[in-house]
Amino acid sequence: MIRVVVADDEAVVRVGVRAVLATADDVEVVGEAATGRAAVDLVLAHRPDVAVLDIRMPDLDGLDAAAEIRRLGAGTASLVLTTFADDVYISRALGEGVGGFVLKTGDPHEIIAGVRAVASGAAYLSPLVAKRVVDHLSGRGPRLRAGDRVGELTEREREVLGLVGAGLSNAEIARRLHVVEGTVKVYVGAILRQLDVRNRVQAAIVAYEAGLIPPA
Structure with missing residues (x-):
């Protein structure tokens, strides 16, 4: 079973992500957080396999949270929920050990695919995110x-x-x-x-x- 923590400052997004992940019989959501700091605390408490993190959150944003989770050595992979408006964060995210990017507006099944991929040590980029990343980083x-x-x-x-x-x-x-x-x-x-x-x-x-x- 892949154990997951979900962090987003919008309750409706957390509910949506939890509902999507509930359709996968190999995924279990063990905690939810509304801030990056709370997400880090949940990771320390539950040691999940994956932290699904929104980029823009109060207190500690998703990328800072991913970096702290990585430094803690908790063995938790990070999957970032992003939108096209978050392009400015991409270069920094790649240096913070983020395992994958999934669009909030994309196919909900990509969240499940992303969780499974990063939990197994693989990388995951939603197809549209991959193109945007390439355009942003490569010109x-x-x-x-x-x-x-x-x-x-x-x-x-x-x-x-x-x-x-x-x-x-x-x-x-x-x-x-x-x-x-x-x-x-x-x-x-x-x-x-x-x-x-x-x-x-x-x-x-x-x-x-x-x-x-x-x-x-």
Whole structure:
């Protein structure tokens, strides 16, 4: 069971997120918070697998909360609820160890997919968020620059990077490629170092820019 804390300063959003997650038989909401500080306290109290955080909250915003949760070493992944208006926060969020981005206005099932992905150690970007992130961070010609960045990777590393970009966990990649999970972990570590990125979300963006995401 994936245990989740939901934080948003709007009660109607919290109710909506809880209702969506209740449709998944492998997800349990163990707490709700209206501020980032309260979300951190709930994480300390319950040690959930995932914290679903709104970006804009009083007391402590979602990104500061994600950063504090990461520093605490609670083993809790962060999934950010965002809107297009939150683009200015994207660069900072990627440096705070955020595991994924989901649009509040997108398909509700993306919240479930995002929770499952980040709980398994994978990255998750809603399709529209991925495009917006690429546009925001890369400007013009992103595919060309990303293509240069992945040029030094081996064919197998590029294949693994594409699967990371598709939101697969190490275990899922191992099954897809018919290798052991430890081998995938080594590949992912090497890819992060060679691309000089801090986490799987940043690697996923490079994969998206370079056109490495495989068909569903």
